[in-house]
Amino acid sequence: MVATAPYDLRFDAGRLCLDLVATVGGRFSEEPVERLDGPARLRAWLVGAGVVPPGTPLDGVDPSWLARFRAARDLLHRVVHAEVDGRAADPDLERLNALAATAPPAPRAVRAADGTLVRAVAGPPDCEELVGRIARDAVELLTDPAARGLLRRCEGETCSLVYLDTSRGHRRRWCSSEVCGNRERVARHRRRVVNGRG
Template sequence: MTGHAYRAGASARVLRFDCGRVCLDLVATAHPVERLDGADRLRQWLTGAGLVPPGTRLERAGPGWLAAFRDLRGQIATVVGAELDGRPCGHALDRVNAVARNPPPPPRAVRRPDGTLGRGLAGDPDCQALLGAVARDAVELLTDPDARALLRRCAGQDCPLVYLDTSRGRRRRWCSGETCGNRERVARHRRGRRTVQNGRAGARTPGGPGGG
């Protein structure tokens, strides 16, 4: 594997939190490769997404948690895609609504070493509570007309991800400028080079433009 290919593969596995909502960030863990490939990665995602405070141990997180979050991820992706397409998605929507009934982890105020108050959780949260928090985020997103109007599909080739466009002027085109955006810029540059090269080759060809 070349260094470039290694960097591309490593980048594809990095956990991302740039889609604008927790539920969309969960969907993003399935593309372009499986990013939730173990319980440790799920714990990292839950912390990075802000669903649990840093340092939460989540000792009960295991294969069952992983399967449940992957299942909810698929249901949310189906519902969001159907909503953007204007088509029904009965079973997936019912599933998201059912999970959203689970109460989220109860918060509590925790005194930090510097004397200020920070957010903690009342006990070690269980899987259903955390799933409920993500499902509620999806329900709130899709039922809020203002937020719903900001949903965008990534313009990157073969990228299925959806994000919330909160950019100035609403001009964001890609789920990530560093991945899909950069890929598109490189492809555009290559197309431009090929056009120039083809033009030069045509000019040198006898009978072609500029030829004898």
């Protein structure tokens, strides 16, 4: 798996659990892109995705956390894709439910330096609490008929991402218009040029 640059963290799938699945890019390509390539990247993802508020102490994030988040990500990938494909994934659902049973870290309202209230967590969270929060998001998504009905698979040729289509008319075709959509438009243009219609 290829590592990637920090700016490649994505938060455009529409749900926390889907954003975790999106931390592997091009899963079906010859060289999938690993976006969680170290503890620092996992810390950046946890804050960027809103799993924890900025300023949360994450010094305990180490390679064992990375392994647990990657395992949860692969589980979520299987469960979500099975649901989109209309297949049963009951053994994986049992594992997802077990992860979701862990209570997430308790939120607290605290005063920021400017006097406004901001969200914080009481002390450093542990890995299971954070994985549990993401698993709960997946359970909520998969058991909500309206949200589940908005799950779409990206039409990008090598893309494996599933996203929540909240676009007007629900006609979104790609996980990202800037990434997969642009690739498709460039490929279409090249085909027209090669065929003499460009």
